[in-house]
Amino acid sequence: MSHTAPILLDTARAWLQGARRIAVLTGSGVSAESGVPTFRDAQTGLWARFRPEDLATEAAFRRDPRRVWDWYAERREKLRGVLPNAGHQALADFARRQPGRLTLITQNVDGLHQQAGSQGVLCLHGDITANRWLDRPRPCCDPAHAAPGRPPRCPGCGNLLRPGVVWFGEELPPQALAAAQRAVQDCDVMLVAGTAGAVYPAAGLAHLARDGGARVLLLNIEPSELDGIAHAVLRGPSARLLPALLGASEPAQGA
């Protein structure tokens, strides 16, 4: 892995302030400072003996619906009362100040970007607070009348409700993915924040951006799988660095 130069905050800020179009990809690290455990860190206690990839699949859910439902119920519970942090806020504020310049793409299913006021967030991996039917719904399948249980089921045909997230082995929402691919191919700078960069096709967007001639800037507290393709890395927590990078520029001296 080639050594990617740490970059000065001011230089990174100049890259972003000077960019015509910016694409941002976020991962669970951006929500860590809101108290949401990252995907890897979430595997504690009851779930410590499972890899997330083993629970977040259709096969795992069909094999043991209660176990997978309970895992999501616990993650949903942990989201209750959680608020966006300064990192989420900085992205929303930048987009509000500079309409049309920033495309926000997220792997996160926690909805904190939207809660911070970000509009048009491209959610590649779904929404943990939503439910949908496991099998193609029949006329009898009405979520409002699902029989309670872990998971709830259709009293008519036994169809199960499942979390509205994208499981491993499942296709990403085609429109969101296509819009994300367009945004990274069209951007001057791609900022990748708070992700290990291990899950595809999301991580592939950084490669696409680089191949398209964009500068790829990583923000993470530690090395990630994308360091090798980045032009520069910023080491530090996103709730501190995103406001520093995207915050409104200080008025010029004596302005």
Ligand code: BV8
């Ligand atoms: C598919 C929703 C095909 C569910 C998620 C190419 C190569 C290799 C493998 C594949 C490939 N293409 C496809 C695959 C298979 C697979 C995959 O990528 N596997 C990996 C594990 C190798 N991909 C898929 O299965 C995808 N689907 O390919 O379908 C297909 C196509 C057409 C038709 C049918 C099928 C689907 C992938 C999506 C899976 N769902 N989430 C749920 O949430 O339960 S992925 C989930 O894991 C998250 O959404 C996220 O994407 C990922 C976790 O990654 P991170 O967010 O990065 O979190 P992590 O904990 O790993 O790291 C946190 C980072 O933050 C760290 O780097 C840490 O240092 C940093 N950090 C921590 N604190 C801070 C911080 N940084 C800054 N500040 C801080 N304070």
